[in-house]
Amino acid sequence: MSDVAVAGGGLIGLATAWRAAQRGLSVTVVDDSPGTGASAAAAGMLAPVTEAGYREEALLRLGLASVERWPAFAADVERAGGTPVGLRTAGTLVVGFDEDDVRELTALHAYQRELGLDAERLTPREARRREPSLTPRVRGGLLVAGDHSVDGRALHAALLQAAQVAGVRLIRDRVTALRVDGGRAAGLETAGGTIAAGTVVLALGAHSGRLPGVPPLPVRPVKGQILRLAGATDLLEGTVRALVRGRQVYLVPYAGDRLIVGATTEDRGFDPTVTAGGVHDLLHDAIDVVPAISELELVETLARWRPGTPDNAPLLGPGPLPGLVLATGHHRNGVLLTPVTAEVTAELLATGVLPEVAAPFTTDRFGR
Ligand code: GLY
Numbered sequence: 001m002s003d004v005a006v007a008g009g010g011l012i013g014l015a016t017a018w019r020a021a022q023r024g025l026s027v028t029v030v031d032d033s034p035g036t037g038a039s040a041a042a043a044g045m046l047a048p049v050t051e052a053g054y055r056e057e058a059l060l061r062l063g064l065a066s067v068e069r070w071p072a073f074a075a076d077v078e079r080a081g082g083t084p085v086g087l088r089t090a091g092t093l094v095v096g097f098d099e100d101d102v103r104e105l106t107a108l109h110a111y112q113r114e115l116g117l118d119a120e121r122l123t124p125r126e127a128r129r130r131e132p133s134l135t136p137r138v139r140g141g142l143l144v145a146g147d148h149s150v151d152g153r154a155l156h157a158a159l160l161q162a163a164q165v166a167g168v169r170l171i172r173d174r175v176t177a178l179r180v181d182g183g184r185a186a187g188l189e190t191a192g193g194t195i196a197a198g199t200v201v202l203a204l205g206a207h208s209g210r211l212p213g214v215p216p217l218p219v220r221p222v223k224g225q226i227l228r229l230a231g232a233t234d235l236l237e238g239t240v241r242a243l244v245r246g247r248q249v250y251l252v253p254y255a256g257d258r259l260i261v262g263a264t265t266e267d268r269g270f271d272p273t274v275t276a277g278g279v280h281d282l283l284h285d286a287i288d289v290v291p292a293i294s295e296l297e298l299v300e301t302l303a304r305w306r307p308g309t310p311d312n313a314p315l316l317g318p319g320p321l322p323g324l325v326l327a328t329g330h331h332r333n334g335v336l337l338t339p340v341t342a343e344v345t346a347e348l349l350a351t352g353v354l355p356e357v358a359a360p361f362t363t364d365r366f367g368r
Helices: 011-023 057-081 100-116 126-129 152-165 205-211 276-289 291-295 338-351 355-359
Strands: 001-009 025-031 092-096 120-124 140-144 169-171 175-181 184-190 193-202 221-229 238-243 247-254 256-263 297-308 314-318 326-327
Touching: 001 011, 001 184, 011 025, 011 193, 011 326, 011 338, 025 092, 025 338, 057 152, 057 338, 057 355, 092 126, 100 140, 100 238, 100 297, 120 126, 120 338, 152 169, 169 297, 175 193, 205 221, 205 297, 205 326, 221 276, 247 276, 247 314, 256 276, 276 291, 276 297, 314 338, 314 355, 326 338, 338 355
Parallel strands: 001 025, 001 193, 025 169, 092 238, 193 326
Antiparallel strands: 092 140, 120 140, 175 184, 184 193, 221 256, 221 297, 238 247, 247 256, 314 326
């Protein structure tokens, strides 16, 4: 029997397991295919400011708390895991393609300034000085120096290693149900048997809302289609986000010559289809903003599901059953929120106390 069983070996589950093991707990992670869900699709943006939606100040504060932790977290994972995680600290440029897009950027900038966030308005010429591959048609920009990125797949590989070195047991099996005993979470049922544990951490991403045995949770799948291209050496300095005739696209350079173009946002349940329209829209907008993208090799297309919640913020802390802890619902910010989620969840597991920074994100907020 383990102190803790973690359902889900994606970024959130592994980082939480690793931190909990570092606190002296015995931890088992269960996943039949770790790192092939949303963690495999994520562009890796660490972008609390450029992801901030209107009236999402609580989530913004959590994102800022997590981005602050990122440099030390990355160094720690690299040391323990033995491989680089591709942290890029070049900042993020947001550009507007036409006059309406720039009007929207102006409103966004006013909101960012009202919140005291670090975002600098750029002329088209200044934007192109920073990113010379941008089309001359760009009408204006915003530089957010504190929004960074990491290579999500490299991070997953390093975390897998770090967790195992710290003593985490990984069971490659399908989680079929939460094991409940006397009204308390008591482990996990899997295709191959039962894993008994004192506490269960639910870190199944978009699937968290449909594990038998778990009381209903406000988590739904939000589909994202995303593209990976090769041949982009020196194409971009940092992340470029663009509004193109009202539609959003982001371009995230990673690992040498690679570039991620993302992402659609679709409420279509667990639809796994990569569609012609989705790929078309992403490439069309990306090429409008950076024309040289049309010369790159399209090496991968995929669709995965973000774990969406009604307020776009995660579900952290005690779950709806004794013995069940939530680390899910990270929606568009799973990679960004990995360090803070792992830290607060490990603290709760080790001491029984949920740190203050996570208090606004317990699931009972929806009943308040
Ligand atoms: N974080 C970007 C996305 O979810 O598409």
